[in-house]
Amino acid sequence: MRWIAEVHVSLRSGIADPEGQTIGSGLRALGYDSVAEVRSGKLLRIVFDAESSDAAQAAVADMCRRLLANPVMETATWELRADEQQDAEPANP
Amino acid sequence: MAVAVFPGTWSERDFAHVAESVLGWRARLVWHAERDLGTPDAVVLPGGFAHGDHLRTGAIARFSPLMSAVEAFAAAGGPVIGSCNGFQVLTEAGLLPGALLRNDHLEFRCDWQHLRVEHPDAAQPWLTDLADGEVIRLPISHGEGRYVADPGTLDELEREGRVVLRYAGPDGEVRPEANPNGSERGIAGIVNAGGNVLGLMPHPERAAESEVGGTDGLRLFRSLERWLQEQPARAERRVSSL
Numbered sequence: 001m002r003w004i005a006e007v008h009v010s011l012r013s014g015i016a017d018p019e020g021q022t023i024g025s026g027l028r029a030l031g032y033d034s035v036a037e038v039r040s041g042k043l044l045r046i047v048f049d050a051e052s053s054d055a056a057q058a059a060v061a062d063m064c065r066r067l068l069a070n071p072v073m074e075t076a077t078w079e080l081r082a083d084e085q086q087d088a089e090p091a092n093p
Numbered sequence: 094m095a096v097a098v099f100p101g102t103w104s105e106r107d108f109a110h111v112a113e114s115v116l117g118w119r120a121r122l123v124w125h126a127e128r129d130l131g132t133p134d135a136v137v138l139p140g141g142f143a144h145g146d147h148l149r150t151g152a153i154a155r156f157s158p159l160m161s162a163v164e165a166f167a168a169a170g171g172p173v174i175g176s177c178n179g180f181q182v183l184t185e186a187g188l189l190p191g192a193l194l195r196n197d198h199l200e201f202r203c204d205w206q207h208l209r210v211e212h213p214d215a216a217q218p219w220l221t222d223l224a225d226g227e228v229i230r231l232p233i234s235h236g237e238g239r240y241v242a243d244p245g246t247l248d249e250l251e252r253e254g255r256v257v258l259r260y261a262g263p264d265g266e267v268r269p270e271a272n273p274n275g276s277e278r279g280i281a282g283i284v285n286a287g288g289n290v291l292g293l294m295p296h297p298e299r300a301a302e303s304e305v306g307g308t309d310g311l312r313l314f315r316s317l318e319r320w321l322q323e324q325p326a327r328a329e330r331r332v333s334s335l
Contacts (some may be wrong), residue, residue, distance in 0.1 A: 011194075015241060016275070018197050042148075067156075070185065072192040073241055079175055 002049055002083040003056040007068055010041035015073045024081055034036065044068060056080055095133035096177075097163065099125040099143035099154045104176065108137045114315055115301050118143035134321050135172040135218070136163055138179030140234070140296060141235040150193060150237050151181035160186055167170060172218035172317060173290045179237055180282075180292035189285055189292045190250065191242030198277025201236040205306065206273055206295060208281050209261040210291055212254035216284040219291045222316040228265040229309040233273055233297035238294040240276035240283075250283055258282030259294055 011017050017039050026039035046063070050056035060078050069076035094112045096105045109120035123130060125143075128138065154160070160182075167173045167188055175183040183189045196202060204334035211226045213220035223229065242250070250256050258281040262271040267279040274294070282293030297310030 015194070016194060016197060016239075018199050018275075022199060067149070067152065069193055070152070072184070072243075073194060074192075 001051075002047065002052055003077050004083050005046045005048070005056070005060045005063060005080045007044040007060065007064060007078040008041055009044065009048060009064075009069045009074050009076050010039055012073055053080070053082075094120045094135050094137060094324070095123050095130050096120055096137045096139060097159055098122050098139075099141070099157060099182075101137055101143050101145050101249075102141035102178070104139035104141055104178075104296065104298060107296075108139050109152070109238055111298050111301040111314060112312070115311065116318070118318075123159060125154065125159045128158045128162060128297070130162040130166055132164075133171075134165055135174070135317055138182050139174035139298070140164070140177030140179060141176055143182060146178070146181075146237075149185065150178060151183075151185035154178075154182045155185040164188065167290050169287050171289060172320070174297075174313070175290075175292045176217060176296055176298065177238075177294055180294055181237070182292065188290050190246045190281055191240055191283070193237050193294070194239045194241055195237050196235070196239055196273070200248060201234075202238070202273045202317075203234045204232070204273065205230055205256075206233045206281075207261050207263050207265075207271065208258045209265045209267060209294060210258060212252050212257055215254045215288050216257045216291050217288050218317050218320040219284075219313050220316055221311050221320050226265060228261060228263065229312070230300070231297055232299045232307075233295050235274070235294055238274040238276065238282040240294075241276065246276060247280075249321045250280075251278070253286065255284050255286070255288075256280050256282075257284055257291070258295070 020038040020040040027035045064076040096108045098105045110116040113121035181193045184219030201312050208229050210223045213223045259267045259279040260272045260281050261267045273277050284291050297313045300307040
């Protein structure tokens with residue numbers, strides 16, 4: 001069956017994030033004085049097939065470990081859901 | 094000398110030019126999809142934007158078929174240099190520790206940069222003609238050169254003398270104002286435990302003729318030449334392959 005994983009890749013907490021800091025400065029310049037911190041990252045939406053929920057989870061974990069995040073400076077979290085539109089064509093509109 | 098070319102590499106001709114026109118060596122450009130490096134004396138991973146630097150710098154290049162051959166060459170003690178994007182590929186491939194992130198000021202920096210040489214003996218093929226504490230001047234040209242690694246890895250690199258180039262002022266002092274990208278501890282270049290794999294953000298190939306403003310980069314090539322001459326087995330193989 002078809003699955004959709006939304007993978008969030010972000011810099012580890014100890015790693016300086018100048019992009020996030022600059023975006024935070026921009027928000028404060030717009031008057032959002034309450035903004036304490038912005039951390040930047042990437043969102044990757046992956047559509048793929050797997051036999052079961054467990055197999056899908058294992059596949060995403062493997063993708064993150066092997067390519068999507070570099071453990072030296074990044075962490076990855078994800079949300080996984082079955083693709084409700086899986087019988088419709090095209091599968092990835 | 095084999096010079097790897099990925100889609101988006103931009104410094105391969107400069108390396109080949111220095112090798113062939115300045116030094117009279119033979120250079121071969123090797124497309125990333127090839128699996129066979131041939132029998133070079135040294136391998137270059139040049140600067141550029143391999144595979145568009147998509148996802149992370151060097152992240153996709155690491156899986157190019159040629160990289161298996163580069164890893165085998167490095168494991169056998171062969172001299173490998175990764176400059177700029179090549180350094181990023183080496184860290185992604187796990188041939189060197191750490192990673193290179195966006196410059197702390199978010200700007201692309203293209204300039205001449207002073208560097209302090211440290212522990213040249215730890216990087217024999219590449220720095221053997223340079224002196225410990227010497228200051229050299231090379232061009233930098235990057236947007237993602239901020240070297241990071243966890244404190245334990247940084248301490249290990251320092252302890253083993255594997256930090257071989259640091260951003261410095263003209264006087265050789267390593268200070269924050271001389272650091273062009275926010276690299277931890279001013280690190281500009283490191284070597285692997287064997288000393289044969291050098292990764293550096295600066296561009297030695299762009300400082301090999303006085304017409305372009307400096308020749309300090311040529312000294313890395315000269316170091317390699319001398320080192321190769323002092324390796325009888327390698328010299329013999331080179332002669333037999335002519």
